[in-house]
Amino acid sequence: xxxxxxxxxxxxxxxxxxxxxxxxxxxxxxxxxxxxxxxxxxxxxxxxxxxxxxxxxxxxxxxxxxxxxxxxxxxxxxxxxxxxxxxxxxxxxxxxxxxxxxxxxxxxxxxxxxxxxxxxxxxxxxxxxxxxxxxxxxxxxxxxxxxxxxxxxxxxxxxxxxxxxxxxxxxxxxxxxxxxxxxxxxxxxxxxxxxxxxxxxxxxxxxxxxxxxxxxxxxxxxxxxxxxxxxxxxxxxxxxxxxxxxxxxxxxxxxxxxxxxxxxxxxxxxxxxxxxxxxxxxxxxxxxxxxxxxxxxxxxxxxxxxxxxxxxxxxxxxxxxxxxxxxxxxxxxxxxxxxxxxxxxxxxxxxxxxxxxxxxxxxxxxxxxxxxxxxxxxxxxxxxxxxxxxxxxxxxxxxxxxxxxxxxxxxxxxxxxxxxxxxxxxxxxxxxxxxxx
Ligand code: TRP
Numbered sequence: 001x002x003x004x005x006x007x008x009x010x011x012x013x014x015x016x017x018x019x020x021x022x023x024x025x026x027x028x029x030x031x032x033x034x035x036x037x038x039x040x041x042x043x044x045x046x047x048x049x050x051x052x053x054x055x056x057x058x059x060x061x062x063x064x065x066x067x068x069x070x071x072x073x074x075x076x077x078x079x080x081x082x083x084x085x086x087x088x089x090x091x092x093x094x095x096x097x098x099x100x101x102x103x104x105x106x107x108x109x110x111x112x113x114x115x116x117x118x119x120x121x122x123x124x125x126x127x128x129x130x131x132x133x134x135x136x137x138x139x140x141x142x143x144x145x146x147x148x149x150x151x152x153x154x155x156x157x158x159x160x161x162x163x164x165x166x167x168x169x170x171x172x173x174x175x176x177x178x179x180x181x182x183x184x185x186x187x188x189x190x191x192x193x194x195x196x197x198x199x200x201x202x203x204x205x206x207x208x209x210x211x212x213x214x215x216x217x218x219x220x221x222x223x224x225x226x227x228x229x230x231x232x233x234x235x236x237x238x239x240x241x242x243x244x245x246x247x248x249x250x251x252x253x254x255x256x257x258x259x260x261x262x263x264x265x266x267x268x269x270x271x272x273x274x275x276x277x278x279x280x281x282x283x284x285x286x287x288x289x290x291x292x293x294x295x296x297x298x299x300x301x302x303x304x305x306x307x308x309x310x311x312x313x314x315x316x317x318x319x320x321x322x323x324x325x326x327x328x329x330x331x332x333x334x335x336x337x338x339x340x341x342x343x344x345x346x347x348x349x350x351x352x353x354x355x356x357x358x359x360x361x362x363x364x365x366x367x368x369x370x371x372x373x374x375x376x377x378x379x380x381x382x383x384x385x386x387x388x389x390x391x392x393x394x395x396x397x398x399x400x401x402x403x404x405x406x407x408x409x410x411x412x413x414x415x416x417x418x419x420x421x422x423x424x425x426x427x428x429x430x431x432x433x434x435x436x437x
Contacts, residue, residue: 006149008043016212018205085314141165237273378414
């Protein structure tokens with residue numbers, strides 16, 4: 001079976017060597033393996049969430065597309081496209097939005113981080129939070145689910161979003177799949193070894209720490225200058241150094257073969273000065289990146305070539321997305337209007353009859369709940385409660401506890417309804433709850 005791998009790159013800046021080593025290079029290598037179908041895309045709708053500077057978004061799309069192509073992405077093998085060229089993705093986002101619990105989004109890291117800061121600062125919890133930021137994981141779920149990706153290689157910070165995509169997919173499958181798996185449940189892949197290239201200061205290389213080494217920006221001089229700023233200990237030339245305590249060595253290793261790795265370690269143990277070691281590391285990385293940088297510059301000088309490649313990618317992506325979306329629209333009931341055959345309707349009603357429903361309501365000053373079978377018969381009737389919460393708590397208990405919770409519940413059975421029927425109904429409901437988790 002083909003193994004589908006999908007990943008998106010938010011187009012808000014340029015890449016650093018941590019992105020290259022941790023994401024771009026392994027993704028391209030994986031895309032060359034037999035039996036793998038890769039989908040790589042520019043997440044430019046996501047870029048709009050973080051960035052309201054059109055020129056920056058425009059520039060970054062060109063930069064990042066050129067980076068992936070220069071790094072060896074083969075657009076013949078990989079479906080390489082812009083998210084914003086696939087209108088089916090925004091449409092799917094809405095279908096998913098309609099089945100996504102708001103509570104799930106409340107827990108998303110990006111939103112929580114923003115709202116925690118607001119609360120700590122004594123501001124309104126949602127100050128400065130757009131619906132784009134809040135719903136960000138749903139758009140991402142649409143990206144992933146549209147192409148039935150099995151694996152989504154991402155950084156640690158994105159793992160929660162993949163889990164949310166799984167949750168949303170499960171819920172949609174349950175509601176609309178009628179026994180079929182409409183969506184494939186995706187898994188996150190984090191490569192522990194690769195995921196964290198250290199930055200200049202030894203912490204994870206990241207724009208937010210301002211400790212990055214640019215991949216192409218500024219050319220070879222900027223590369224060498226950044227490497228010169230890598231923090232080392234203060235041992236002098238001639239003093240033996242511990243190569244395994246140095247992140248200069250870790251950065252070197254990401255570009256070197258085993259023999260070169262050993263050679264640098266030996267030299268450091270023999271007293272090679274840090275200045276000279278940095279020259280060596282810089283030269284080695286330049287050797288790897290120089291030819292790529294030239295290809296990158298060539299592409300950036302000819303954005304129309306990139307445009308062409310991306311349009312071809314979009315055509316391939318839409319050839320998949322279009323028919324799948326049609327299937328999904330049909331599944332939710334957005335169908336061409338034709339005479340609906342009576343038996344089909346009856347069948348659907350029978351299917352819906354499988355599960356009874358709790359209803360809570362207020363009459364006068366009192367709160368009540370009842371359990372109604374799908375055919376409309378009253379199964380259970382509660383006594384009146386002074387507080388709506390009390391009624392709600394009993395419903396919760398009955399839903400999760402199944403027939404066992406019935407024993408001490410303040411309810412009476414509907415006319416002619418047998419306790420066993422209600423017990424079965426409650427058990428079905430509690431099973432259903434488990435499955436929809
Ligand atoms: N949110 C991801 C990031 O910032 C980018 C992204 C968007 C993505 N859609 C995706 C990654 C789908 C994987 C799959 O890194």
